[in-house]
Amino acid sequence: MLTEPVGCVKPCVVMSVPSASESPTADSKEKRERILDAALDQFAAYGFRRASMADIAKAAKMSRPALYLHFRNKEEILRATLETILGRAYARAKVALAAPPNAPSSTLTDRARARLEREIAAQLTDFLQRYHGDLMELFTETMHGDELLAADDSRSADIIEDAAARTRAGLTRYFSELAARGAFDPERSGQPAARWVELILLSPRGLKQDRPSVAQYRRRLDALAISVASGMSGGT
Numbered sequence: 001m002l003t004e005p006v007g008c009v010k011p012c013v014v015m016s017v018p019s020a021s022e023s024p025t026a027d028s029k030e031k032r033e034r035i036l037d038a039a040l041d042q043f044a045a046y047g048f049r050r051a052s053m054a055d056i057a058k059a060a061k062m063s064r065p066a067l068y069l070h071f072r073n074k075e076e077i078l079r080a081t082l083e084t085i086l087g088r089a090y091a092r093a094k095v096a097l098a099a100p101p102n103a104p105s106s107t108l109t110d111r112a113r114a115r116l117e118r119e120i121a122a123q124l125t126d127f128l129q130r131y132h133g134d135l136m137e138l139f140t141e142t143m144h145g146d147e148l149l150a151a152d153d154s155r156s157a158d159i160i161e162d163a164a165a166r167t168r169a170g171l172t173r174y175f176s177e178l179a180a181r182g183a184f185d186p187e188r189s190g191q192p193a194a195r196w197v198e199l200i201l202l203s204p205r206g207l208k209q210d211r212p213s214v215a216q217y218r219r220r221l222d223a224l225a226i227s228v229a230s231g232m233s234g235g236t
Contacts, residue, residue, distance in 0.1 A: 032070055035060045036084050039077045048078060082156050085138070086163040089131050090170070096126035097174040103182035113233050116183055121229035124200070128221040131167070132204040137214045164201065171197045178232075188234040196232060200224070 038059035042051040053074060057067040071077045101119040104112050175193035178184035186192045207220040
């Protein structure tokens with residue numbers, strides 16, 4: 001994200017200048033983001049093995065020495081790139097869980113339960129699509145996406161684990177809020193919240209084992225969300 005440049009509106013106006021401690025930090029962050037965006041383009045176009053530090057530096061519009069001030073090697077850039085991709089995907093996905101629905105009353109009619117189930121299914125669908133669906137599309141419909149995924153598994157297991165922990169925490173909060181609003185009852189659903197969270201976390205990986213198209217995978221995610229919402233409500 002580029003920061004807005006600071007300059008004089010009129011020659012006679014003296015503008016305040018950021019302190020020495022603030023300016024380099026903002027500049028460094030902007031350059032780091034530029035590097036990661038450039039690296040993603042290069043990895044997608046040429047693959048991790050073929051893309052070079054010189055390629056990344058050129059795409060980021062900086063010299064190689066300047067690039068090495070931020071990252072020691074390509075592996076560091078790959079890790080940071082994957083971390084950024086996963087972070088951005090989760091930031092988009094968690095918006096879907098920001099406003100869990102309220103149960104209209106402690107005793108739900110069939111009609112009210114069906115409406116609540118649809119609302120939860122819609123939120124889970126949006127969450128799954130913005131996270132798993134969009135990531136699937138990014139990696140599979142991009143040249144050399146498979147290579148990036150292979151590099152991901154071998155070099156960045158800790159980043160994947162951190163992303164899973166972040167997702168688990170977000171889903172756990174969502175279920176806690178649903179319970180507080182009367183929209184989730186473990187007894188009625190037959191399973192505690194932790195079981196539903198585990199199902200949502202682990203199922204997306206299994207749904208792509210046969211290498212479906214992105215469209216097929218997205219339909220499976222929709223079905224998963226509907227099934228979870230139905231089970232949570234005690235439906236059949």
